[in-house]
Amino acid sequence: MTRIGSRTTGRPTLAEVARLSGVSPITASRALRGVSTVAPALVEKVVAAAASLGYVANPAARALASARSHSVVVLIPSLSNQLFIDTLEAIHEVMRPRGLEVLIGNYHYDVGEEENLIRNYLAYQPCGILLTGFERSEASRQMLAASGVPCVHMMELGGEPGALSVGFSQQCAGRAAAEHLIARGRRRLAFIAAQLDPRVMQRAEGFRQALREAGLCAPALEVLDPQPSSIGLGGELFSRLLEQAPEVDGIFFCNDDLAQGAVLQALRQGIEVPQQVAMVGFNDLPASAHMVPRLTSIRTPRAAVGRHAAQALLNLLDGKRVVDERQDMGFELVVRESS
Template structure:
């Protein structure tokens, strides 16, 4: 019902009501933008996909009108009309962990000045969900996919072999993919820091980590091999927990470890957060670091250089890994040959004040 100016009430016509609703709800179309700018829809489409093909003045005018009208490109229509929908899908197990932030920065840096958009999905280390996520992305015709840390390739390989788009990988180099791969040898990333601690005179070296994924399990294998080779392996020195690798867990693990192995004299922790927890617990118990206990972390997070004592740790070039895997994928999307098809980015040990 509506009320007239003289107070009479009546019924609004359905056509007027529908017309108002239609105008309010109808999305802005490409043809609407083209009409406003005064060019063809194909010119608008091309300018949004490849801005460099139009003049600077026209590009600025198109972008201004797009912003003004609130036009949102239809990616589904784009996928139907072309090879792909303009999205790069990234499947990762741990978006919530600090170590993956640098990886994402590297990926974003490489795609920033392209016409591609990055979309992330998080498996939370559930291997059984990896194939389902990849299958879901592939049905949407992505430009490409980055699998950043798969737990298992058993169910992924058939999908990868039949994918219509290129798929690049961040992996432990022992895993199956043989092309479009960037990663490192996590076995060596467990072995070399253990050798480093032995070289500094530590003998009873504990390993802190759950072995929840293939990368951490490979590091445990590297640690164990070196400790066995030195005649110092003791399974009681490997300890983990069900909680995420955080500072509180580090304190708890060290408190439990020192009760059962009181002569432990070093800890190799699988994250800097765990290592920080060990350091805090040592201070609470009056254990001198590095004289009585050496501590080595993993990931070289920002705080590691500024705590007291500063933290010896393992640096992984995660931002470079992200950039290089994105560059590798981008070249494949553009049908350009890669500089390299399989890259070992390595790691480095950063000695600081928490070890002798």
């Protein structure tokens, strides 16, 4: 009887998959990782052989053999935000043809939790890391620098010299919202925000700058809540704002779900939008185009950020020269009925 499995574990090995499918172990490995250069017919044979043997790849062993895994780590602050879901989908589309596995870490907007994820994932010797923004603990910075693992930062522009970033100016986006409301003749402008992560506060600063330049800055017309952003919270914060400043006639929300909740709350309270108060959201989530009234929002390039960040990381892995350390994907103000 022919023995199947490694001497130590008894599990089927890559060599056995290769032998059964009539290809080299390297070709078998590439076929199972989805590398696009392997002919479809060979992929089919290798996959069938692996299935018949019950073979499951051991990424830890592969990393030890090559001193580098075929995994890319993506660290994001939320899996409940559509922004990051779209970004992750785009990253997968770029990485999959190269046979790279995408390991996702969700740190819930907590720099301590991100630090633990970085420490744990670096033990797996990833070939690259995609990070969200630039704000993290000093320990995280030191670990990343010492690891030598190529990194690309997403969603923001800037950072230290040599740091690659793919995103857009959050501050300019906040300024654009203010300038739009001012151009619509609104003068009692407010900012409503939740979560209060660094990118939210950058938008807030851009909004404030535009108001100061127009002589309209009123710090009291801000409602900032550290809770996670949601439709329900948007309605609550809108009501809270009107209690504090019933004369407000224009509002910029840090995220569309807050704005959507405010639109619904205004409907319940008989407040006309935009006649009494104009509203502008952020991210242009799918439901915003179907609200009543349809929501004006700043459309963010979340999929483009994912694609370009992933490609930038691949370029680093391929040893290609970096032409532009800051890739600005821009944003678009989508004007609809709410403003």
